[in-house]
Every structure is written in C-alpha cells, then in structure tokens.
Amino acid sequence: MDKVKILALLSVPALVLHQWMIWFYAPVAQSGPVQKIFYMHLPCSWWALVSFFFVFFASGMYLLTRNDRYDRLAAASAEVGVLLATLALGTGSTWARAEWGHWWVWDPKLTTTLIMWYVYAGYLVLRASPVGGNRKAVICAVLGVVAFLDVPLVFFASKLWGSAHPDGLAREGGGMLASMWYTVFAGLGAFGFVWGALLVSRIRQLGLRARLDAMLVWDED
Template sequence: MKVKILAVLAGIGLLVHQYFIWFYAPIAQSGLVQKIFYMHLPCSWWALVSFFVVFVASILYLFKRDEVFDRVAGAAAEVGVLFASLALLTGSVWARAEWGHWWLWDPKLTTALIMWYVYAGYLVLRNTPMGRDRKALVCAVLGIVAFLDVPLVFFSAKLWGSAHPDGLARKSSGMEVRMWHTVFTGLAAFGFVWGAMLLSRVKQLAHHARLEALFVWDDE
C-alpha cells in the first residue's frame, strides 16, 4: 500500500515538476539547456541519500546481523547507482552546452565518477557466488568504506574549487525565487520516486530470499 501511495505521489509530482520546469521557471542566461539542471540536481541529491542509506544499513547489519538491513543496503545501492548514472548523463549534456565538452576532469565530476565506480563494484560484489552470510558481511564492510567518497563529492567544490555550478555558487548572486521553487518541487517529486523504488526493491529482495529458502528446503 505504501508503495502504491508513493507511486501515485511520484506521478503527480513529476507532472507538476515538468510544468514548473517548462512554464514556471524563467529561462536563464545560458538558455533553455539550463533547464536540465532541474533534473540533474534531484538525481544527484537522491543518489547521495541512497548511498547514505547504504552506509547506515551496513552499520546496522554489522551490529544486528539482520538480513533486513542487508536487503535495504542492496536496494539502496541499486537505486543510488541508477540515480547517479542519470546525474552523470544529464550533467554531461549540460556540460557540453555550457563548456563545449562532454566531460572535464574537474574535482566535483571526478569524485562523482569514482563514487559511481565504487558503488557499481559494490553491486557486482553482491552478485558474486558466495555464502549468503559471508557475502552480507563483506558487503556491509564495503558499504561503510565506500561512503568515504560521498562527503568528498559533496564538499569537493569548496575544498578544491570547481567549474561545476557548486563551485561558482559563492561568486553568483543566487537564483530567482521561481528557480528555487522548481528545485524544491523536483527534489520532492524525485523523492517520491526514490521512496517507491526503494520500498519496491526491498520487497522484491525479501520475496527472492523466501524463494531461495524454499528451494533449499526442497533440496533437503
């Protein structure tokens, strides 16, 4: 029921967000291409939230050894990699229009790409043939260690400077009010999408675990 409610809210939120993007938010100096920012930012933020959930769930698994936390960590990692992929793709399109290049080895972009590779590797590990308990333990440790890169992504622009808008924000006069409204609408809409996807995937993993247990019982 919770997933259905979140899915409905996500659909409504995305429609409202699209209206805000194309009809409410003003056109920036860089032109229409700037509007991809309203898709790029929510994907980036919810990717970081996903990896924080992986971090917390991994810690809880180490302390309680409850498979629920392992499933939450796995589901959050999958959703996080998806959102991070969308953030990198939309960011590349935006970069091509703004900078004339699809990619720059900028501190912000580089740490984000490293983060993507680390969590993609985490997902590969989760699908390797290994005992369930041992795999959950190894993944929990990696889920904690992998999070070390997440604060670097968040603070890289302030630490090392960046061509990314985060690095230029300190020099700008700020966005218009309607732009901020569109940003927050996008964060809310993508938040509903994120919640629906996460809960759905956790339930799928729980069903998969039950089926595996049934097959093991039948073999015995």
C-alpha cells in the same frame, strides 16, 4: 493502501507539476534553455547521495545486528543509488557539452562523482558474485561502510578545491531567483516519491527472493 502504490500515485502529479514548473514557471537563465537540465540533474544527484547514505547506515546496522533486513535495505539502496547517479552523470554531461563545449572535464566535483559511481557499481558486482551465505553479506557491509567515505568528498568538492561546476560558481557569488528555488524543491519532492517507490518495491522483491531461496533449501533437505 499499499505503500508502493501510494508513493507511485503521488509521484505522477508531482512529476507533472515539476515539468510544468521547469518549462513554464522557472525563467530562462542567461545560458539559455539548456540550463533547465539542472532541474532534473540536481534531484538525481541529491537522491543518489541519500541512497548511498542508506547503504552506509544499513551496512553498519547489519554488522552490528546480522539482521538480513538491513542487508536487503543496503542492496536496494545501492541499486537505486547507482541508477540515479548514472542519470545524474548523463544529464550533467549533456549540460556540460552545452555550457563548456566538452562532454567531460576532470573537475574535482565531476571526478569524485565518477569515482563514487565506480565504487558503488563495484559494490553491485560484488553482490552478484557467487560467494554464498553470510560471508558475502558481511563483505558487502564492510564495503558499504568504507565506500561512503567518497560521498562527503562529492558534496564538499566545490568548497574544498574549487570547481567549474555550478556549486563552485554559486559559492563565488552566483544567485538563483525564488522561482528557480521553488522549481528545485518541487523536483526534490517529486523525485523523492519516485525514490521511495523504487526503494520499497526493491526491498520487497529482495525479501521475496530470500524466502524463495529458503524454501528451495528446505526442499533439498
């Protein structure tokens, strides 16, 4: 069976199970039901960071090999990563409004995440630019490698500078019950299937477009 279909089929029961665990298995935290946004926010954040690591890896491999497959992998990973990062920022802002009374605060964790979003959104704008041939692929690959410098800052922001973000609070002694951790892991798995289906599907689309562009060039010749 096709990989995309397999991943899509696996994602359906996984997402249903995750939703059941969020609303009926995981306990209500002290902050109330709004805390359950966390179980959607964290998987989006996690898989966004994984996507940007793939951009970094594929960009580096393209610079070494000049293989267009790595260029397509980098492009697809960036698109999926920006989508998930946008969802992470949206769910995070909703959670912040309920927890802190503000949609946004200039916290180190949030600020580095917003910078990361702008960098990779700019990467996608560059990919949509009219620069043609291998030149655009090389420029994008260089940016894909350099852009990754912000990802470790996002990951370790709470430890480096302190944070009102739950990462920082957990580091200071906050804890989670086992049922909460199981719900987190279920979410990571469910969103992992969705992430894989989106990534593989987009890589195929980019491959088909490359073949179509090559055919059009051949016809013009």
